[in-house]
Amino acid sequence: MLDAVVNRPNRVLERQKAIQSSHLPIYYRLPRSRLYLGTYFTMWTLGMVGTTYGIYSLAFGKPAPKE
Amino acid sequence: MTNINNINRSDFQYFPFHLVTPSPWPILLSFSLLTMAIGAVMYMHGYSNGGELLSTGFILTSFGMGLWFRDVIIEGTYLGDHTRQVQKGLQLGILLFIVSEVFAFLSVFWAFFHSSLSPAIEIGGVWPPQGITPLDPFAIPLLNTILLVSSGAFVTYGHHALIHGDRRGAILGMFLTILFAVIFTILQYYEYSEAAFTMSDSVYGSSFYASTGLHGLHVIVGTIFISVAFIRLINYHLTDTHHQGCEAAILYWHFVDVVWLFLFIAVYYWGGM
Numbered sequence: 001m002l003d004a005v006v007n008r009p010n011r012v013l014e015r016q017k018a019i020q021s022s023h024l025p026i027y028y029r030l031p032r033s034r035l036y037l038g039t040y041f042t043m044w045t046l047g048m049v050g051t052t053y054g055i056y057s058l059a060f061g062k063p064a065p066k067e
Numbered sequence: 068m069t070n071i072n073n074i075n076r077s078d079f080q081y082f083p084f085h086l087v088t089p090s091p092w093p094i095l096l097s098f099s100l101l102t103m104a105i106g107a108v109m110y111m112h113g114y115s116n117g118g119e120l121l122s123t124g125f126i127l128t129s130f131g132m133g134l135w136f137r138d139v140i141i142e143g144t145y146l147g148d149h150t151r152q153v154q155k156g157l158q159l160g161i162l163l164f165i166v167s168e169v170f171a172f173l174s175v176f177w178a179f180f181h182s183s184l185s186p187a188i189e190i191g192g193v194w195p196p197q198g199i200t201p202l203d204p205f206a207i208p209l210l211n212t213i214l215l216v217s218s219g220a221f222v223t224y225g226h227h228a229l230i231h232g233d234r235r236g237a238i239l240g241m242f243l244t245i246l247f248a249v250i251f252t253i254l255q256y257y258e259y260s261e262a263a264f265t266m267s268d269s270v271y272g273s274s275f276y277a278s279t280g281l282h283g284l285h286v287i288v289g290t291i292f293i294s295v296a297f298i299r300l301i302n303y304h305l306t307d308t309h310h311q312g313c314e315a316a317i318l319y320w321h322f323v324d325v326v327w328l329f330l331f332i333a334v335y336y337w338g339g340m
Contacts, residue, residue, distance in 0.1 A: 006235045010303040012144065019145040026088060026138045026146075040130055044095055047102040047127050050120045054105040057114050064113035 083152035085142070092135040099127035136295070143311070144304045154311045161315040165322050168285070172326055175281055176333065179274040183338055190269050194338065199271045200263040201339035207258045208335040211251050212327065218247035219324040222293065222317050229300070232307050241297040244320070248290040255283050271338075278334055282326055289323045292316040 022029045027037060103124025109117030143149040149157070183194040191197035202208065225240020259276075266276040296313040299305055305313050 002235065002239065005238055005301055008301065012303045016145045019141060026141050027091070027134065029141060029145075030137070036134060040095075040127075040134060043123070043130070044099065044127055047120075047123045048098065050116070050123055051098070051102045051105050054102075054109050054114075054117075054120050058105070058108065058112075061114060064115070 083150040085148040085150070085153045087142075090135070090138065092131060092138070096128060096131045096135065099124060099131050103128055140299070140304070140312070144299075149309070149311060154309070157311050157315070161318060165318060168322065172278075172281065172329075175274075175278045176329070179278055179334060179338065182270040182274055187270075190271070194271070196269045196271050199269060201271075202258065202262060202335065204331065204335040204339055207254050208331055211254055211258075212331050214247045214251045214254070215324050215327050218244045218251070219321055221247065222320050226313070226317050229305060229310060229313065230307050234300075237300055237305075238297075241293060241300060245290060245293055245297060248286060248293065248320075252283065252286055252290065255279070255286070275334060275338075278330060282323070282330055285323045285326070289316070289320045292319055 019029045027033060101124075103121060106117055106119075106121030106124045110121045111117070186192050186194045186196065195201045221240050221243040223240075225237045225244060228234075228236030228240055264272045264275070266272050293316045296305070296310075296316045299312065
């Protein structure tokens with residue numbers, strides 16, 4: 001099992017060529033970047049809506065009564 | 068004619084520094100931390116949906132850190148931005164980070180010794196407090212000590228193998244380090260679930276879980292750190308002369324190791340007698 005890991009093909013050179021010839025921003029240069037960043041931006045936007053709601057609740061809302 | 072779109076940095080850059088390109092991560096992660104902080108305040112004060120916002124903030128922060136570190140790996144491995152001079156800066160950054168961690172643990176140890184060296188009358192004037200049954204230091208804690216010290220030895224073996232160009236040895240060393248770290252975390256979880264006291268059982272419970280819990284959190288982060296180095300090693304990202312991220316992970320792991328030795332001697336052995 002260890003042999004398969006030790007002797008796996010080295011793809012660094014071809015990756016270096018692909019990434020160095022790309023003119024996209026760094027965070028879009030690897031494969032599947034759009035998927036990862038799209039997911040992140042969507043979640044981040046939801047988080048911002050939640051944060052705005054949270055700040056409003058803290059300023060004007062009421063916490064649960066203490067038992 | 069020179070194609071301006073295919074610039075080779077070393078053809079015209081006469082300094083060894085890395086001028087970073089614009090990145091969205093600082094601002095996005097700052098707001099993710101804000102989400103986490105607001106969520107934590109809401110959760111702790113009993114506002115509705117506080118837990119959900121806290122979880123969202125945590126996921127956003129860790130996911131964002133992953134994407135940011137991914138960019139750093141691209142810059143180091145594929146773009147050649149991490150020159151010797153840049154590596155020195157990164158090394159200094161890691162050292163300063165570990166110094167700040169030392170002080171974080173110092174404050175937890177301070178709290179422990181403050182409470183244990185002159186036990187208050189409310190806990191019976193003794194340490195461990197009356198009614199507390201401490202854990203046997205020579206059961207799971209001793210086994211955990213052996214596991215962590217061995218993992219420290221394996222990581223050093225892996226590091227030396229990497230420096231000497233022995234790919235097989237480096238992979239084996241790193242793998243065994245991760246394996247022992249995972250076993251440590253499982254045993255620590257088992258010990259927590261079997262302990263006769265909780266975090267709310269006097270200052271003993273509070274200081275015990277605060278110190279060992281903070282350490283446990285560092286073990287988990289260190290395991291992720293070493294796992295990233297391991298995956299990069301398998302993918303030929305690391306060479307015998309250029310493996311700054313791996314060295315940072317190793318340094319962090321040794322730090323976690325040393326903190327455990329202090330914890331074992333002070334909290335488990337001396338504090339449990």
